Amino acid sequence: MFYYSTNKQAPEVSLEEAVVRGLAPDRGLYMPEDIRPLPEDFFRDIDRLTFQEMAYRVARNFFGDDIPADDLQRIVYDTLNFDIPLVEVTDRIYSLELYHGPTLAFKDVGARFMARLLGYFIRREGGRTVHVLVATSGDTGSAVANGFLGVEGIRVYVLYPKGKVSDIQEKQFTTLGRNITALEVDGTFDDCQALVKQAFLDADLNARLNLTSANSINVARFLPQAFYYFQAYARLKQLGKADEMVVCVPSGNFGNITAGLFAQQMGLPVKRFIAANNRNDIFYRYLQTGHYEPRPSVATIANAMDVGDPSNFARIRELYHDRVEEVRAHISGAWYTDEQIARTVQEAYDATGYLLDPHGACAYRALQENLREGEHGVFLETAHPAKFRDTIERIIGREVRIPERLRAFMQGEKQTVPMTKDFADFKHFLLSLPS
Numbered sequence: 486m487f488y489y490s491t492n493k494q495a496p497e498v499s500l501e502e503a504v505v506r507g508l509a510p511d512r513g514l515y516m517p518e519d520i521r522p523l524p525e526d527f528f529r530d531i532d533r534l535t536f537q538e539m540a541y542r543v544a545r546n547f548f549g550d551d552i553p554a555d556d557l558q559r560i561v562y563d564t565l566n567f568d569i570p571l572v573e574v575t576d577r578i579y580s581l582e583l584y585h586g587p588t589l590a591f592k593d594v595g596a597r598f599m600a601r602l603l604g605y606f607i608r609r610e611g612g613r614t615v616h617v618l619v620a621t622s623g624d625t626g627s628a629v630a631n632g633f634l635g636v637e638g639i640r641v642y643v644l645y646p647k648g649k650v651s652d653i654q655e656k657q658f659t660t661l662g663r664n665i666t667a668l669e670v671d672g673t674f675d676d677c678q679a680l681v682k683q684a685f686l687d688a689d690l691n692a693r694l695n696l697t698s699a700n701s702i703n704v705a706r707f708l709p710q711a712f713y714y715f716q717a718y719a720r721l722k723q724l725g726k727a728d729e730m731v732v733c734v735p736s737g738n739f740g741n742i743t744a745g746l747f748a749q750q751m752g753l754p755v756k757r758f759i760a761a762n763n764r765n766d767i768f769y770r771y772l773q774t775g776h777y778e779p780r781p782s783v784a785t786i787a788n789a790m791d792v793g794d795p796s797n798f799a800r801i802r803e804l805y806h807d808r809v810e811e812v813r814a815h816i817s818g819a820w821y822t823d824e825q826i827a828r829t830v831q832e833a834y835d836a837t838g839y840l841l842d843p844h845g846a847c848a849y850r851a852l853q854e855n856l857r858e859g860e861h862g863v864f865l866e867t868a869h870p871a872k873f874r875d876t877i878e879r880i881i882g883r884e885v886r887i888p889e890r891l892r893a894f895m896q897g898e899k900q901t902v903p904m905t906k907d908f909a910d911f912k913h914f915l916l917s918l919p920s
């Protein structure tokens with residue numbers, strides 16, 4: 486299968502090239518040239534498949550032309566070595582808990598898949614070291630760092646905004662050592678993202694280093710997230726409640742929800758999607774006005790969604806032919822202030838005993854406010870509440886239990902390279918690396 490750029494000014498490329506490049510040379514995002522529907526019997530029997538079996542069938546649809554069946558199956562099964570349960574919160578609202586992976590955030594699946602795929606390509610080609618650059622507002626960095634930890638032939642550089650991620654998030658990518666280096670940037674997440682984007686377009690750097698991205702723009706990170714939506718449907722089908730499934734996704738760069746839109750185009754019966762945001766309401770405004778107007782991000786308690794120019798918007802535009810009416814027909818929007826998010830965490834906890842994290846809280850609330858008669862809602866719970874422990878404890882006024890996996894990270898020692906938001910500094914650092 487070939488991949489084309491959303492900007493249509495760059496040649497089509499193979500899967501391998503799309504994965505290694507990350508961003509297309511014309512600054513567009515890669516899209517698979519077609520999205521093939523899955524057969525009817527797959528959906529009929531889906532509730533009898535295991536998560537791994539189901540995910541493999543989905544993966545084959547995209548990657549089956551490029552990777553031999555055995556290798557692809559191994560990559561998928563190895564990526565999904567943890568469960569993704571669907572948990573009832575109310576009689577109509579279910580939480581798809583995506584946080585049972587190594588870093589307790591949903592980005593584990595995409596990161597683990599990409600690391601294994603890239604590792605496979607490097608082994609196959611016997612190629613030189615690949616340098617992975619990743620900008621993070623919190624959870625991407627830990628998922629990518631842990632997903633790639635110890636993978637031979639790959640070195641990872643995590644750029645994050647100094648002082649703007651939680652302690653626990655920071656520990657998860659600054660304490661690993663080995664092939665992982667954390668760069669502490671004096672700036673915002675958007676500055677980090679800009680540095681990474683500029684590096685990929687810099688001729689000197691690309692001549693010297695084999696650079697690639699692990700941000701959610703990368704097809705190998707973004708497409709495997711489609712697995713979640715099949716899982717939501719299969720588990721809801723087991724309960725006899727899948728007929729009018731509405732899926733609500735807490736969104737920042739819109740990679741996760743875009744994977745859901747792909748799943749729908751593969752035939753998955755999702756009635757509609759809701760994109761839930763914090764005060765960074767760029768997408769919501771686009772739905773209202775038809776104009777896409779990026780703005781600098783503002784800091785919120787759902788900080789993994791503090792994004793002022795969602796990169797995957799280009800893919801959404803492409804899917805729906807740049808027509809806002811078509812986008813509106815598939816996705817509606819909602820956004821909440823920090824106060825509303827906090828109240829939602831508190832109220833859900835009091836009423837149901839279910840503890841939301843600030844991101845999942847946006848999505849839960851959007852379902853509460855928007856679900857119609859006969860519909861069942863699934864929201865993606867994208868991180869474990871303990872990852873935002875201080876915020877959550879302040880809201881509910883009691884201690885949040887820290888899972889063992891998270892506690893282990895807290896014991897490591899932070900090691901970072903300080904960096905300004907000046908591209909010249911970043912370039913100098915990269916040029917000093919062994920190629």
Ligand SMILES: *Cc1c(COP(=O)(O)O)cnc(C)c1O
Nearest residue numbers: 624736737738739740741789867
């Ligand atoms: C990354 C992240 C999001 C946003 O996902 P996108 O794919 O960027 O829209 C939401 N919640 C959490 C906890 C995240 O880490």
